[in-house]
Amino acid sequence: MRYLPHSAHERADMLGTIGAANVEALFSAVPNSALKSFTLDLPAHSPEFLVEAHMRALANKNHAAGNGPFFVGAGAYRHHIPATVDHLIQRSEWLTAYTPYQPEISQGTLQMLFEFQTQVAKITGMDVANASLYDGSTGTAEAVLMARRITRKNRVLLSGGLHPHYRDVVKAYLKDDPDLVCLSPSPEGQGDILEQIDGNTAAIVIQTPDFYGHLRNLKAAADAAHAFGALLIVVVTEVVSLGLLEAPGALGADIVVCEGQSIGNALNFGGPYLGLMACKKEYIRQMPGRLCGETVDADGNRGFVLTLSTREQHIRREKATSNICTNSGLCALAFSIHMALLGEAGFVRLARLNHANAIKLADALASVTGVSVLNKTFFNEMTIRTGKPADQVVEALARKGILAGVPASRLLPNDPDVENLIILAATELTTESDIAALTAALSEVLA
Amino acid sequence: MSMNTQGRPTGVGTASTGASGSALLPDEPLLFEIGDTEHSGVDLPDVEITNGRLGGFERKTKLDLAGLTEPEAMRHYVRLSRLNHSIDSGMYPLGSCTMKHNPRLNEKTARLPGFSDIHPLQPVSTVQGALELMNELSHWLMTLTNTAAVALSPKAGAHGELLGMMAIKAAQDAKGESHRNVVLVPESAHGTNPATAAFLGYTVKPVPAKADGTVDVEAVKTAIAPDVAAIMLTNPNTCGLFEPQVIEIAKAIHDAGAYFYCDGANFNAIMGVVRPGDLGIDAMHINLHKTFSTPHGGGGPGAGPVVLSEALAPFAPVPFVRKGAQGLELVEHVENQALGRVTAFHGQMGMYVRALTYMLSHGADGLAQAAEDAVLNANYVKARLQHLFSVPFPDYPTMHEALFNDSFLKDTGVTTLDFAKALIDEGFHPMTMYFPLVVHGAMLIEPTESESKQTLDRFCDVMAELATEAKSGNAARFTGAPMKAPRRRLDETRAARQPILKWERAAEMPKAAE
Numbered sequence: 001m002r003y004l005p006h007s008a009h010e011r012a013d014m015l016g017t018i019g020a021a022n023v024e025a026l027f028s029a030v031p032n033s034a035l036k037s038f039t040l041d042l043p044a045h046s047p048e049f050l051v052e053a054h055m056r057a058l059a060n061k062n063h064a065a066g067n068g069p070f071f072v073g074a075g076a077y078r079h080h081i082p083a084t085v086d087h088l089i090q091r092s093e094w095l096t097a098y099t100p101y102q103p104e105i106s107q108g109t110l111q112m113l114f115e116f117q118t119q120v121a122k123i124t125g126m127d128v129a130n131a132s133l134y135d136g137s138t139g140t141a142e143a144v145l146m147a148r149r150i151t152r153k154n155r156v157l158l159s160g161g162l163h164p165h166y167r168d169v170v171k172a173y174l175k176d177d178p179d180l181v182c183l184s185p186s187p188e189g190q191g192d193i194l195e196q197i198d199g200n201t202a203a204i205v206i207q208t209p210d211f212y213g214h215l216r217n218l219k220a221a222a223d224a225a226h227a228f229g230a231l232l233i234v235v236v237t238e239v240v241s242l243g244l245l246e247a248p249g250a251l252g253a254d255i256v257v258c259e260g261q262s263i264g265n266a267l268n269f270g271g272p273y274l275g276l277m278a279c280k281k282e283y284i285r286q287m288p289g290r291l292c293g294e295t296v297d298a299d300g301n302r303g304f305v306l307t308l309s310t311r312e313q314h315i316r317r318e319k320a321t322s323n324i325c326t327n328s329g330l331c332a333l334a335f336s337i338h339m340a341l342l343g344e345a346g347f348v349r350l351a352r353l354n355h356a357n358a359i360k361l362a363d364a365l366a367s368v369t370g371v372s373v374l375n376k377t378f379f380n381e382m383t384i385r386t387g388k389p390a391d392q393v394v395e396a397l398a399r400k401g402i403l404a405g406v407p408a409s410r411l412l413p414n415d416p417d418v419e420n421l422i423i424l425a426a427t428e429l430t431t432e433s434d435i436a437a438l439t440a441a442l443s444e445v446l447a
Numbered sequence: 448m449s450m451n452t453q454g455r456p457t458g459v460g461t462a463s464t465g466a467s468g469s470a471l472l473p474d475e476p477l478l479f480e481i482g483d484t485e486h487s488g489v490d491l492p493d494v495e496i497t498n499g500r501l502g503g504f505e506r507k508t509k510l511d512l513a514g515l516t517e518p519e520a521m522r523h524y525v526r527l528s529r530l531n532h533s534i535d536s537g538m539y540p541l542g543s544c545t546m547k548h549n550p551r552l553n554e555k556t557a558r559l560p561g562f563s564d565i566h567p568l569q570p571v572s573t574v575q576g577a578l579e580l581m582n583e584l585s586h587w588l589m590t591l592t593n594t595a596a597v598a599l600s601p602k603a604g605a606h607g608e609l610l611g612m613m614a615i616k617a618a619q620d621a622k623g624e625s626h627r628n629v630v631l632v633p634e635s636a637h638g639t640n641p642a643t644a645a646f647l648g649y650t651v652k653p654v655p656a657k658a659d660g661t662v663d664v665e666a667v668k669t670a671i672a673p674d675v676a677a678i679m680l681t682n683p684n685t686c687g688l689f690e691p692q693v694i695e696i697a698k699a700i701h702d703a704g705a706y707f708y709c710d711g712a713n714f715n716a717i718m719g720v721v722r723p724g725d726l727g728i729d730a731m732h733i734n735l736h737k738t739f740s741t742p743h744g745g746g747g748p749g750a751g752p753v754v755l756s757e758a759l760a761p762f763a764p765v766p767f768v769r770k771g772a773q774g775l776e777l778v779e780h781v782e783n784q785a786l787g788r789v790t791a792f793h794g795q796m797g798m799y800v801r802a803l804t805y806m807l808s809h810g811a812d813g814l815a816q817a818a819e820d821a822v823l824n825a826n827y828v829k830a831r832l833q834h835l836f837s838v839p840f841p842d843y844p845t846m847h848e849a850l851f852n853d854s855f856l857k858d859t860g861v862t863t864l865d866f867a868k869a870l871i872d873e874g875f876h877p878m879t880m881y882f883p884l885v886v887h888g889a890m891l892i893e894p895t896e897s898e899s900k901q902t903l904d905r906f907c908d909v910m911a912e913l914a915t916e917a918k919s920g921n922a923a924r925f926t927g928a929p930m931k932a933p934r935r936r937l938d939e940t941r942a943a944r945q946p947i948l949k950w951e952r953a954a955e956m957p958k959a960a961e
């Protein structure tokens with residue numbers, strides 16, 4: 001047991017100092033019936049090389065995305081992560097630090113969070129951002145609750161273009177609430193939400209690019225929402241798109257929530273990811289999660305601390321804005337380092353590359369017999385309709401070593417209209433030969 | 448004009464003039480003060496897009512986003528990192544937070560492309576190893592807790608709490624008992640407990656603790672009424688004590704038709720030694736990132752799977768793994784499932800890999816030994832310091848953390864906060880202060896199992912020396928602390944009163960006469 005530092009002799013010494021006959025005496029508060037009253041049917045400790053071999057064997061049973069052509073998106077995206085990012089986040093002082101409760105010896109984490117908040121505010125075009133949330137989906141649910149607190153109204157409209165998992169999380173957080181209106185998915189891209197706003201509406205939630213890849217008109221949505229005193233919550237699942245698309249803040253968004261995974265964070269089978277949340281400054285005190293702020297120390301030097309904690313559960317308990325008591329610190333660090341490496345020039349180039357490859361993909365797909373591309377607009381993701389059930393098509397392509405996208409039916413199993421729809425994404429990592437392999441295989445499968 | 452807090456205009460680097468910088472620990476300017484919009488540390492081709500499909504939604508405003516070249520970024524983040532205390536650089540006796548050794552094998556396995564480079568929505572047939580891993584982790588968690596089901600997906604402890612309480616609510620709704628709208632929460636609970644209950648619309652009813660620091664079953668019985676839905680109890684509790692009447696409390700709650708939510712934040716004290724299922728819990732979250740060692744990363748990410756009793760198992764959310772004809776299946780939808788989903792995708796896979804790696808390394812025997820050593824270490828610290836520090840609840844052995852209060856500082860002019868800051872100058876991260884709230888001037892110390900006797904002795908020597916010095920009247924050593932940290936005491940009131948939450952570009956400064 002290489003992680004435990006005591007020898008038997010030291011343990012005996014320590015028990016002597018405590019004045020306990022044995023370690024069981026330290027568990028005297030545990031009812032007898034419950035203390036070591038069982039044998040665990042689990043393996044005993046194992047040397048490092050055997051544990052590593054076991055984990056490697058499990059990993060090898062998975063088809064890693066880098067092993068072949070890959071077009072899977074729908075809320076998580078495969079981008080290149082510079083080697084510097086992963087190297088830096090593994091430095092001990094980042095990796096094994098805790099919540100910066102003692103700011104004098106946590107300035108690294110705190111300054112990083114301040115820089116991260118600045119970066120998020122800039123790319124979303126908003127006044128302020130927090131120090132990250134669990135992910136985009138839970139962030140969306142928190143944004144809905146936040147909008148209700150701000151407006152003191154209850155009705156919330158979720159666009160049909162919102163990622164179905166995000167919709168489900170909001171529904172779980174607002175269980176059985178009749179004031180939550182979930183509009184039907186709209187694969188063809190028509191907006192349906194604006195006519196439904198009324199004076200009781202707290203917020204409308206619009207994703208752009210939406211679940212099917214269509215870009216949504218945020219300016220029109222903001223104007224329509226504001227006319228009724230409602231807030232516009234904008235959800236972005238592909239944060240790279242903000243390198244090319246107008247910032248939601250410049251178009252009138254009140255709260256912006258993004259999944260930040262695309263920058264600096266690997267796919268990881270769905271987690272850990274990081275939620276970005278930004279808002280107008282008048283709403284700061286209703287914002288959930290951690291905030292880092294600038295201040296001075298006793299010598300007058302600039303320093304950083306966690307701040308406005310009177311919103312938080314450890315102070316306000318049942319009156320807190322949220323029960324959240326953590327953030328995605330290390331993922332935020334990865335995001336911030338990658339974003340610092342990109343800078344404005346790199347971020348814009350990355351977004352252009354994604355869009356350029358997506359155009360090639362869309363044009364190639366449109367040329368395949370039996371395939372129609374539904375999108376007139378898109379960033380790096382699009383939806384196609386084929387003549388066969390999408391799950392069967394995707395499975396057949398997987399057998400050929402091509403991970404071809406997500407059947408919409410996987411996320412919307414009860415919707416017969418989406419049975420033949422596949423959502424595909426291209427990123428900077430998509431090559432022309434990947435696209436050629438996909439279209440050739442797709443032609444075969446659809447023939 | 449925008450000025451920074453040193454009275455210098457922002458946008459001017461502070462490294463060369465920062466008074467508190469020293470040769471090997473210089474002040475580090477903000478990245479916006481060293482980078483600019485032209486610099487980039489990533490080589491990407493600049494493609495021409497002639498037939499764009501953005502539909503007129505192109506960005507017209509500038510981002511004003513600073514970039515760094517690769518060597519600049521390397522230095523910036525290495526220098527910043529050195530301003531952090533971390534478990535790899537020193538002891539972190541932060542009570543209620545479990546900062547223990549983070550094995551690098553965990554990092555290595557989590558980065559295997561078969562785990563890190565797989566997409567949550569790629570075909571299930573291509574991720575059988577990932578499902579096997581989730582299944583194996585579930586088996587470990589259910590076996591260690593003796594429970595019927597586990598929901599892996601919550602993203603953190605507080606998220607797990609939320610899910611556990613949602614399951615309780617769903618179970619009660621299914622029984623037609625939606626009138627139950629009160630949750631009992633002991634006063635010693637984490638702040639997340641009342642926040643979670645309130646989040647779900649419950650009224651929080653506090654339960655007082657006995658003078659010995661534990662919850663009295665009689666007080667619970669008195670608080671029980673027909674409208675009580677559940678109790679949220681932390682065990683071992685936040686005073687570091689195992690609740691001796693936990694089985695009776697569970698029975699009283701169940702007899703009243705309510706459920707027992709256990710906050711499992713402190714499971715590391717009893718893993719392999721006590722199974723929470725044997726105590727009568729209905730739901731309990733487990734902080735994988737504390738109990739099973741995944742890195743804390745400056746406060747996250749975490750992972751908070753919830754184990755569920757048979758009564759609550761039908762209310763587990765999606766997704767979950769089950770055996771099917773074609774191998775393992777990932778169940779992502781259940782018709783009329785009461786709870787649905789609490790996060791996109793399948794939860795914190797990266798944490799699952801780390802936790803399972805840690806479990807296999809320790810084995811069932813090693814986890815039990817780790818719990819015993821954590822308890823041994825906490826009792827050792829308590830034994831070594833109790834003659835100088837006051838122990839508020841001396842009746843029971845402490846579990847994995849030792850609780851003192853600050854009554855020894857009375858009339859010294861030194862506050863608990865001062866005392867904690869003085870520890871920084873001695874090279875230790877301070878203990879948790881002013882928590883739990885039930886103890887006035889609380890000082891909560893959690894050494895964990897990964898600290899050696901030698902380190903504990905040095906820590907206890909320093910604590911004793913500081914206590915003696917405070918009592919001897921040398922308040923200046925404390926009120927001026929820390930003296931040797933990268934920053935002196937920071938003004939938190941100012942940060943809250945005049946929030947500065949992002950860097951702003953300074954307005955053009957008038958040029959000084961040259």
